[in-house]
Amino acid sequence: MKLTILKNQVFRFFKTYRAELIIGFILLLINIPLTWKFPPRRENYEFLILMSFLTIILLVLLFNQKRLFLKKFEEINNIIHDQFGFTSIDNEYYKRKSHFTEEKHKLAEVLVDIILPKLIDEIIQNDIQNEDSKLNKINIILDAGSTITPVFNYLIKHKITKDSHNIKLQFYTNNLAGIDELHKENIYSSGSITRDNIILIGGTPYHQYRANIGSYTQEFLINLDEREKQDKPPNKTIGIVTSNWFKGGAALETLSFAVKGKGHRDFKEKVMEISDFLIVVSPLGKILKIDDFTLLDRYSDHPNKSEKYHELKIPSNKIAKTYLLTSYRTDKTRSPFEYDFENHKFSNCKLCDENPYFEPSGKTKSEVYHIEVPHLYISRNFKKFYNQQPK
Numbered sequence: 001m002k003l004t005i006l007k008n009q010v011f012r013f014f015k016t017y018r019a020e021l022i023i024g025f026i027l028l029l030i031n032i033p034l035t036w037k038f039p040p041r042r043e044n045y046e047f048l049i050l051m052s053f054l055t056i057i058l059l060v061l062l063f064n065q066k067r068l069f070l071k072k073f074e075e076i077n078n079i080i081h082d083q084f085g086f087t088s089i090d091n092e093y094y095k096r097k098s099h100f101t102e103e104k105h106k107l108a109e110v111l112v113d114i115i116l117p118k119l120i121d122e123i124i125q126n127d128i129q130n131e132d133s134k135l136n137k138i139n140i141i142l143d144a145g146s147t148i149t150p151v152f153n154y155l156i157k158h159k160i161t162k163d164s165h166n167i168k169l170q171f172y173t174n175n176l177a178g179i180d181e182l183h184k185e186n187i188y189s190s191g192s193i194t195r196d197n198i199i200l201i202g203g204t205p206y207h208q209y210r211a212n213i214g215s216y217t218q219e220f221l222i223n224l225d226e227r228e229k230q231d232k233p234p235n236k237t238i239g240i241v242t243s244n245w246f247k248g249g250a251a252l253e254t255l256s257f258a259v260k261g262k263g264h265r266d267f268k269e270k271v272m273e274i275s276d277f278l279i280v281v282s283p284l285g286k287i288l289k290i291d292d293f294t295l296l297d298r299y300s301d302h303p304n305k306s307e308k309y310h311e312l313k314i315p316s317n318k319i320a321k322t323y324l325l326t327s328y329r330t331d332k333t334r335s336p337f338e339y340d341f342e343n344h345k346f347s348n349c350k351l352c353d354e355n356p357y358f359e360p361s362g363k364t365k366s367e368v369y370h371i372e373v374p375h376l377y378i379s380r381n382f383k384k385f386y387n388q389q390p391k
Contacts, residue, residue: 115325136235139172141275144173144174176211204217240281247311250290284328285372285373
């Protein structure tokens with residue numbers, strides 16, 4: 001046990017100070033030939049001792065500066081961890097969070113301010129017209145992922161239809177990052193949704209997507225579906241889902257999800273199965289004009305590179321009630337995209353009428369390109385993934 005601890009400490013020491021050790025080794029290699037080259041005189045030995053002494057002093061200074069730097073960085077790391085829940089740009093979720101940031105917030109705002117209230121009102125009006133029915137509750141399931149996380153901020157800050165005609169809104173999510181966002185907001189803000197309306201689905205914490213997944217998560221969804229259907233009349237459920245990437249086909253004819261990770265895929269699939277309405281949320285740049293996942297598997301920098309992307313299709317019985325929330329560009333935009341949704345409409349989902357216009361905030365063409373295509377492996381193969389040359 002003690003030997004294992006000692007080995008781990010030695011390993012950590014070499015890993016932390018490998019640069020300083022390499023510098024010391026190089027200086028030592030320089031001193032040895034000098035000693036062999038000159039005859040064994042006193043002044044040569046004095047020079048060797050002086051060089052060795054200076055080498056030791058240099059290494060001590062380097063080691064100490066590295067120690068101080070690590071200590072200072074640890075303090076900064078702790079502050080970042082307390083505020084944001086991640087400590088390094090090596091964190092996979094942190095990388096995803098920094099992609100399409102402005103556009104994700106734009107979509108979240110439109111979802112909470114326009115799309116959700118409109119759909120909720122539609123459900124309520126249909127219920128009112130049915131004299132034998134009296135809806136009690138509408139469930140809204142929020143998917144994990146950095147695309148959905150900004151939604152939580154707007155749910156707390158903005159107004160949304162609530163308790164209209166005595167109908168309760170109840171939100172469910174496995175999105176741990178989204179729950180973190182709630183903790184930063186004031187529950188007594190002007191918004192009509194509070195934390196009492198939001199329930200975190202349990203399960204196994206998944207670091208990469210900051211989400212709960214696994215058998216317990218799936219069991220919760222199954223039980224939720226069974227329980228809600230027992231109400232008379234059955235309660236309605238809206239599923240709000242996203243994905244790493246979407247496959248649209250070269251002509252944008254059919255939308256499907258590109259997913260990895262069994263638990264991650266299972267959650268989305270079950271949400272789509274039990275929901276009465278689906279809202280698919282995606283930045284425009286995540287909708288790829290590809291016919292299969294060969295290119296994604298070949299070029300992707302996903303940490304789970306050995307695992308292939310799997311296709312998750314929108315259930316055929318949900319097509320009529322599935323809505324795609326994305327953004328659009330105009331002919332005058334500086335964006336590299338040319339997506340003509342007017343002439344190319346998906347056959348398995350409806351485009352939201354309120355899909356927002358988005359103009360990247362970059363000052364130069366290069367900045368705009370980076371905002372629109374933040375993944376290096378995608379930007380290097382733009383024509384292959386988007387079936388066009390960048391504008």
